[in-house]
Amino acid sequence: MLCSAAIHPGLFTVKHNFKKENNMALILKLIAGIVLGILCGLYAPNALTQLLLTFKALFGQLLFFVIPLLILFFITSGIAALPRNSGKLLSKTLAIAYGSTIAAGTLAFIVASIVVPMLTTSASAAPSATGVSLTPFIEMNIPPVFSVMTALTLAFVFGLGIAATQAQQLKQVSDQGRDVIQLVLSKVIIPLLPLYIAGVFAQMAAAGTVFGTLKTFGVVLVLAIVLHWAWIITLYVIAGIKAGRSPFSLIKNMLPAYFTALGTMSSAATIPVSLQATKANGVKPHVADFTVPLCATIHLSGSTITIVSCAVAVMAMQNNLEIPSLFTMLPFILMLGVVMLAAPGVPGGAVMSAVGLLGSMLGFGEAAVALMIALYMAQDSFGTACNVTGDGAIAVLVDKAD
Template sequence: MKLVLKLLAGILAGLLLGLYAPDWVARLLFTAKTVVGQLIGFTIPLIILFFITSGIASLPKNSGKLLGKTVALAYGSTILAGTFAFTLASRLIPTLTEAATASADPASKLISYISMEIPPLFGVMSALAAAFIFGIGISANEATDLRRIADQGRDIIDRLLARVIIPLLPIYIAGVFVEMTVEGTVFATLKTFGVVLVMAILMHWIWLCVLFVGTGLALGRSPLMLLKNMLPAYFTALGTMSSAATIPVALRASRQNGVSEGIANFTVPLCATIHLCGSTITLVTCATAVMYLSEHLAIPGYGTMLPFIMMLGVIMIAAPGAPGGGVMSALGLLTSMLGFGEASIALMIALYLAQDSFGTACNVTGDGVIALWADRFAQSDSASRSEAA
């Protein structure tokens, strides 16, 4: 939550400096934003490579059919949540907000004091392909040395994010808002921010209601009781902004819903990595808003967004555990599939971080639904084996 407050302070500082500070101060902050942006761009493929490789290589072994069903269910929930979010956001955002327009004075553009490029080692799609090849290969061949390298690479990038990039994000966001203030688009952007944040949180709640009502009716359980038992996990995630830190509470809540201990121990930690319906809702909603705000982008149709959402469901496996990790792992897709530039990426980071805790809470609470279905799958498989015997 301290990061959110720092983010808001960065927005306010950027607004005030853009309005009242001398030109050299605004240029200095814009230069800092440019340097941090280059570092972020360099890090994106490394996040994808190491986190996805490590995640695939560490999936539970010898779980067979149950693992496949659980992963398919979690992925399906994530894709449907993203599609639901785009359907609503693409229709509501243009009616509730106004597009930002530049001041039309090219002389008002800020120029960085430093011209520096840090090109990434490889492209986003190359990193994704390599991650799947090595992750599956490490798992199939039990290549412990390569798995250790992937895990250590993941830890290094995680520390870079936690110790360097994420602490610098408030400065980065301040530089973005200095630029928007100078260009005259900041107030329309801030108005849209409020609408989008409320919309994303409401969609989280709607999706949770859909999950729990549908599951309760299908399994013959009370949806209200199932959701009530998961509320401690929701509020824990809201405060910690971490799915991993909420695992003990989510485990206890799932057991209270009648999930067997073995299935809960298998499903809840796994879903903390692969079931990210709330984060996907946030990312899709924020991306739609940013495309509406940006002059060089436009809200696309389903032909463009559905492939993006499907890839997002895969690449979110690479989401680091630090606050804001979800948007950091998605930046590569935003640039390669939706055409986001540096300014659009900065807006995405600001929007996402402002409600990261709500997205995490939706993820964790939705994990309780996946655990219920995994328990039902396990009971059905056990009954089938008994009949066969």
């Protein structure tokens, strides 16, 4: 599939407007969900707020049940579909893209762990004197089939095994499983997210903690965008040194791809523009045709910056969570670069892939995960634009190492 993308970039243009409209509508619905939740928590009868909390609790169980299945099928399918017979070029691209993703996440953690606690404290998550603690009418436990780490291990065993043995039947099973989970995401999980977020904010509003949370939202969104551009500039300084060219000239040529990604909110949909911009930077056509479509799937530095920054903010807001040390956080960042390898082509796919790690490695509960989803979705397009723009720098580096 990735090789086909390299040959036929126009294939990604057909659904641009449809995807853009869907993503924009989702963002507006999420904002509406936040507003609805706050109004319900502040002014509605407690019974109505509890009804929202009941939906939130049940939806949360479904979400955590689906996540290990998402990791298993998407990563298995993604590894099995990696291009073959291009070992040298593939290994260089994978190494540089993964290194960029991990370094970006590390930078984001260092900066966020310093800046965020200065602007918000865990006290903002403490209920006010006038707040009330409400519970759902019904609670149900739906345990996942297996843990996130089991799913990840299985994905690598089967993904690498399918790639090595060319087991077409197993590949078909993984692809069909991926399609089923993507259908659940696109038809159930994503459409119901606004109500889930509404339940989270209704609970915070009733407890009297919502306004401190909203303040932190604004701080984190600005911080994430600043870090995106810091990383873009870093990548192009390195690429410029390697290529003997001005990094700002290289960035200027990639700006059409950046702004296209802001509009389409999709790395895949931006591939035609990214290819044109990358070739304008002097990258050999065969290198650009290989690296740009591949990096649209595997290079997620912008998404990693956002997830790590948002995770730090949520930990600062939650009384039961503490910001860990860099050495404690590094395994999470390393795993994050892996679980997002085949993030589904739906809005917020990266953060959905990361939900399991947030719970298993950082101790995030349902409320913390819901805040993460809301924070991430609010700036999904900026993270995507950072990913796409960085792809051009990786193409330059691979080209000069070829």
